Amino acid sequence: MAHPLTDKITQQLAQQQATGLLRQRKLLGFGTDTNVINVDFSHNDYLGLASSVELAQALYQGALTYGVGSKASPLVSGYGAAHQLLEQKLCDITGHQACMLFCSGFSANSALMKTLFTSTDVVIADKLVHASIIDGIVDSGAKLVRYLHNDIDSAAHLLAKHPNNVLITESVFSMDGDSAPIKALSALCQQHNSWLIVDDAHGFGVVDLHGCAAITAKQADIQVVTFGKALGCQGAAILASQDIIDFLVANARHYIYSTALSPANAYLAFSAIEFIEKSPHLPSQLNGNIALFRRLSTEAGIKLTASQTAIQPIIIGDNSLTMAVAESLALKGFKVGAIRSPTVPAGRARLRITLNAQHTPAQINQLVAQLALLLTDLSIENQ
Template sequence: MVSHPILDKISQRMQQLNNDGLLRKRKLSHDNSNPSVIDFSHNDYLGLASANEMVDALTQGATIYGVGSKASPLVSGYSQAHLQLEQSLCELTGHEAGLLFCSGFSANQALIKTLFDANNVVIADKLIHASIIDGVRDSGAVFKRFKHNDLDHAKQLLERNPDSVVITESVFSMDGDKAPLKSLQLLCQQYNSLLVVDDAHGFGVTPTQANGKFCDIQVVTFGKALGCQGAAILGPKAVIDFMVAQSRQYIYSTALSPASAYLALAAVKLTQEQPQRLAALNANIAEFRQACGKNNIELTDSTTAIQPVLIGDSNKTVLIASKLFDLGFAVGAIRPPTVPAGQARLRITINAQHSQHDIAELVCVIATLI
């Protein structure tokens, strides 16, 4: 290989990441081809990704619309499947209009980089997702952060910056705790500010959307509880119309495939028609936390499917996750910069399909390793 400063930089950085236990590599997923591994690492909380109804819906969607949208939404890529999904999401959440994207990351980036500029102040929770951090920085907006879920700190920033925008997550992806959405909504109303909620890990498994609209703009993703692919921005019609006219990510991207939109609509319906899936998930979360308590495994206060076990050291976290895999359990080994330095953890995600035996065995093995 030829010598070049960029290649030299890559080599040095990769070696440093490896030494620090922070090097990320792709690996094949733990799917049905390896049934001996019980997967506690993915976000398919309700078990919809492999549900027979979903397989049938994808087949039906592809039969009706084909497998690709073939163009940008503003050319010829916007179909009846997209419209029906947007309308269904609005009916469910109470928002006026919706806009579909191929991923939650692109939806967050599009929303923030299109709506905000140097004249705006964005106030975000300290633990907000990387896509939002990058989007705000790229937008040029004044960026302020409040301590995680700290309403007093958020109020202080709002007092000094009325007419701004507050951004938070509904369920935080690494800690699994929930934002105080109702209180944040009241604060935003008091200081004439918009509330934007990244509802990626909450949509489909938390009751927030059933209680009426809880924010001004809501970003939902389909790759977690809905078990498929894509995302949507939901909000006032004026905002969505502006996004259609101005969002570079929307204008210059091939649309989400109509088959995927058809599938996501089927998933939305299943979350409403099969409440037993959510009941099973909640029972399994309680089972896991109870088992950890009996085995003296310290957990955070999370009551959601995301159950982190803090380890601290990155190399130790990777080693424990590797040993767990060898023993038949796949878990996430989460390290900086995804989490702060010294807070590496096993990210255990519970789903509706885990059995009590699966959970008990996992907890017993973790107890012997940490």
């Protein structure tokens, strides 16, 4: 007799295949074959640090000095000098009192939500917050109420209804690339005696670390930063008051029952921050590339959203058409993200094009030209 799970797996795979929602990994190629993707507009390495020689050397140096593995969870013996160095650096930059490190942003967000809330809580969040936040809230048993995306009036309405609470937003939204009105949300939270939690995964390191647009303890009671995007490496941190971090260290199961971030990776993230601090030309190169992409796309008649960040969505709507455009672009040598529901709302499937500081004007030019051609050939009026 077939195992019941075999039936479930077969049926679900067939259904996902039939509806154009089957997600599959594709090996990233580095060859000279023309079928192999050679310009990548799909990743979150916004400053191009993931393959930098300086950071490869920092990883080697970190491994030699502090070790490649942390060997245990932070509460056993996995918390060392490299972790402390990185935590202190993050506190210095953001002004938060304390910090704790995780191996990924997903586990940082999930741990934070699951540990902070219980089934008697009501949690307010932007409609488009990341899956890791939603999963953590669901695990906690708390009631999740969501305000309209980036809509201050809608947030104010929910805060008035549920005061003395917590409001959660991303700084830069991962699939739309638009920025949250952090200052207004922060003022609103203060007015309603509520905390503001900001998932800064796509903002940290891209905006000037010490500049006025950077998120700090002044606006966010709790801030989550990740190292796998602009820092080009891996891991994440929660930043907050000493009491909040003490509480999480003592109670967060993802932290207590998991091997700590490797010290080599902690030193790498520390070095990545120092590297960004010494390289103000990188964010300005990125901004130049974003502006160029937007100008060329507009000239070519491609509709853009209001996003001014490295994340530039091209909304196509239909899942299969979105996949068809992404696959055709890949054949021409351009890898772009193809995002379907449930990651984005049904009918809002999109190409997620991400610019980085290392793209050349010629590459951006070619991408836009190919994209415009494909949209015309397939008679697609993007939204």
